[in-house]
Amino acid sequence: MLTDHLVLSYGLHERMDLYKPRRATKDEILSFHADEYVDFLQRVTPDNIKEFTNVFSKFNIGDDCPIFDGLYDYSTIYAGASLDASRKLISGQSDIAINWSGGLHHAKKFEASGFCYVNDIVLSILNLLRYHARVLYIDIDVHHGDGVQEAFYASDRVMTLSLHKYNGEYFPGTGNYDEIGAGNGKHYSLNVPLQDGIDDESYIRLFKSILEPVLTAFQPGAIVLQCGADSLGCDRLGCFNLNTKAHGECVRFTRSFGIPLLVLGGGGYTPRNVSRLWAYETSICLDVELDSRLPQSLPMIKYFAPDYNLHPNLSGKLENKNTRKYLESVKTQVLEQLRFLNGAPSVQMQIIPPDIEGHDDETDRAIADKHEDDNKDEMDMDLNLKDEKRKGELSV
Numbered sequence: 497m498l499t500d501h502l503v504l505s506y507g508l509h510e511r512m513d514l515y516k517p518r519r520a521t522k523d524e525i526l527s528f529h530a531d532e533y534v535d536f537l538q539r540v541t542p543d544n545i546k547e548f549t550n551v552f553s554k555f556n557i558g559d560d561c562p563i564f565d566g567l568y569d570y571s572t573i574y575a576g577a578s579l580d581a582s583r584k585l586i587s588g589q590s591d592i593a594i595n596w597s598g599g600l601h602h603a604k605k606f607e608a609s610g611f612c613y614v615n616d617i618v619l620s621i622l623n624l625l626r627y628h629a630r631v632l633y634i635d636i637d638v639h640h641g642d643g644v645q646e647a648f649y650a651s652d653r654v655m656t657l658s659l660h661k662y663n664g665e666y667f668p669g670t671g672n673y674d675e676i677g678a679g680n681g682k683h684y685s686l687n688v689p690l691q692d693g694i695d696d697e698s699y700i701r702l703f704k705s706i707l708e709p710v711l712t713a714f715q716p717g718a719i720v721l722q723c724g725a726d727s728l729g730c731d732r733l734g735c736f737n738l739n740t741k742a743h744g745e746c747v748r749f750t751r752s753f754g755i756p757l758l759v760l761g762g763g764g765y766t767p768r769n770v771s772r773l774w775a776y777e778t779s780i781c782l783d784v785e786l787d788s789r790l791p792q793s794l795p796m797i798k799y800f801a802p803d804y805n806l807h808p809n810l811s812g813k814l815e816n817k818n819t820r821k822y823l824e825s826v827k828t829q830v831l832e833q834l835r836f837l838n839g840a841p842s843v844q845m846q847i848i849p850p851d852i853e854g855h856d857d858e859t860d861r862a863i864a865d866k867h868e869d870d871n872k873d874e875m876d877m878d879l880n881l882k883d884e885k886r887k888g889e890l891s892v
């Protein structure tokens with residue numbers, strides 16, 4: 497909500513197309529998740545919780561992933577938005593598509609993890625793979641992007657690159673540089689394990705010096721960028737020293753290559769800074785300069801006291817434990833993987849199924865019609881929301 501207020505107050509909605517996406521269907525969620533797990537998510541509620549306690553440990557339900565009212569609905573809404581964003585990229589309707597409510601990178605095929613229930617990232621990458629031979633996934637959340645890495649661990653069509661805090665204990669406990677993929681996917685999982693307190697300059701230098709050779713070696717047709725905001729300084733769960741401008745520089749640099757880009761949210765536990773970051777990164781995607789003083793008209797402006805600035809100082813709270821030597825060695829380890837790739841793997845693309853934009857055309861139209869009826873008077877913000885018209889076929 498705070499991100500929305502900031503984006504609207506800065507007038508950024510006038511510079512982009514806004515869509516109200518439909519929910520993900522069960523079939524779409526089943527393209528990655530296991531039947532039994534999705535059934536469980538669909539049926540469990542706080543009222544019938546007792547009937548399901550025997551499967552809680554199996555599906556990793558507990559402290560980090562509680563059952564709450566509207567859980568399945570919530571999951572289908574954010575996953576539907578990421579899927580819709582992937583469709584906009586595939587159809588060429590958008591060159592950059594953003595879903596700040598997505599980016600739930602920890603969810604696994606059979607289980608919830610770290611506040612994530614349905615992995616919208618995996619679903620949207622699977623959709624992009626129906627059109628693009630290769631997709632690059634980049635994760636700048638402070639936590640390892642384990643769910644996405646695991647999903648594509650044996651695939652050479654998805655390269656995953658995650659920068660995160662790692663010491664073997666920090667959640668989720670994985671993401672050392674020696675996790676490189678397996679089988680066909682060997683050398684296609686790249687991990688950049690970092691220590692506490694990394695600063696703006698080191699992070700940006702490292703990010704750029706890895707991403708550029710990755711793009712040259714892998715040549716992706718599309719990029720999915722998870723912009724978890726818990727890598728900012730002063731995050732309640734994070735432990736880095738990054739400012740909004742440094743985090744945003746990663747988005748700017750990724751965007752500069754002109755490859756279709758899906759931008760997603762993720763973690764972030766100091767809401768006033770999460771919203772500042774994502775509003776700023778929206779402006780980067782739009783190539784618009786924002787006044788760093790927050791607009792006076794901003795609702796809930798009190799959240800941004802005392803500085804009322806888009807770029808508060810978030811650095812210097814923790815000692816930087818990443819020495820130059822350590823970062824050099826991490827970079828060398830990561831780039832070493834690229835030497836094993838014999839140029840970009842060529843993928844024999846089959847004819848794309850005709851339902852590429854909507855999965856199931858008829859269902860999709862029925863949902864869209866119903867959605868339209870339900871929402872006719874529901875628009876509480878005066879936005880030019882465009883109704884999606886899905887065509888049956890995509891010419892290749």
Ligand SMILES: [Zn+2]
Nearest residue numbers: 637639726763
């Ligand atoms: Zn995180």
